[in-house]
Amino acid sequence: MKELPLCNRLLLETHKVLISGLRGKEKSPGEFRRSQNWIGGYGSNLKTASYIPPDVETMKEYLSDLEKFINEESKMDELIKTALIHYQFETIHPFLDGNGRIGRLLIILYLLNKNIISTPTLYISYYLKLNRIEYYDRMSEIRRSGNYEQWIKFFLKAIIISCESALETSDKLIKLNETNKIKIDDLSLNKGSKENLYKLLSYIEAHPIIEIKNTSLDLDLSYIQLIRW
Known part of the structure; x- marks a missing residue:
């Protein structure tokens, strides 16, 4: 946009x-x-x-x-x-x-x-698919009788539940990030290696699906080193 x-x-x-x-x-x-x-x-x-x-x-x-x-x-x-x-x-x-x-x-x-x-980050599609029968029924009801109220209530409920799910997922990801950082801190590695691992962690969080070759180029890290990690 x-x-x-x-x-x-x-x-x-x-x-x-x-x-x-x-x-x-x-x-x-x-x-x-x-x-x-x-x-x-x-x-x-x-x-x-x-x-x-x-x-x-x-x-x-x-x-x-x-x-x-x-x-x-x-x-x-x-x-x-x-x-x-x-x-x-x-x-x-x-x-x-x-x-x-x-x-x-x-x-x-x-x-x-x-x-x-x-x-x-709001994944409303999951709720709509999970409740697809009511989803279709509420829209059909508008076409039949002009009843917008029930559709709007259904939609707002979908937004609320999707927001709650997004917050829960976000909280889990934050905790996972903290856990992974603690694990890196506890490794017997020099400062430079730990900094590279932090870079890799941030990269993986931003790109859940990666290719080692592209990751190596993007982070300017050794291909062999990434395989070992």
Whole structure:
């Protein structure tokens, strides 16, 4: 978001990156759909679908409205606004594939954009997947009866539980870092070797999956030494 505001163009570029390397690459990565899609179980069609998103021309209008809603200043609580943004995006369903992933990512992007969170450590996707039946039911309820209240309550609960989980994980990582530093301090090594181990520890914490060759170059440490460690 340093180069682009939270806009439809950003969604397209994000979708292109997401879909091109994963399943769904045949589903027009980086493009809004040009045909009618639908939501339903395996083997469903337009006649048996549980939900049919707006047609292409209406979709374009709704996307423009959503973009304006995202970026306009309002007195609405930002978390409630996030719930409405996510619902609206999923209802528009602008892509042939990847709508769920982009929709969940949009939650994080909006919260980052509004400085509600400072880093993308809020993993709300886990809660939504764990409670997917209620998740779908609450959005369907809006489409049927216009009942936004239960959806917003569900969404806010998802935010609260996800925040609690993020704090718990953060606390565990801090304690693990402290434990590892104590272990390094207790090693019978000279000052220079310990400093290199601290560098390696910080690097691993920032890059959980590493390759020794790249790590050696990034930290300017011996390949052989890294293997021994």
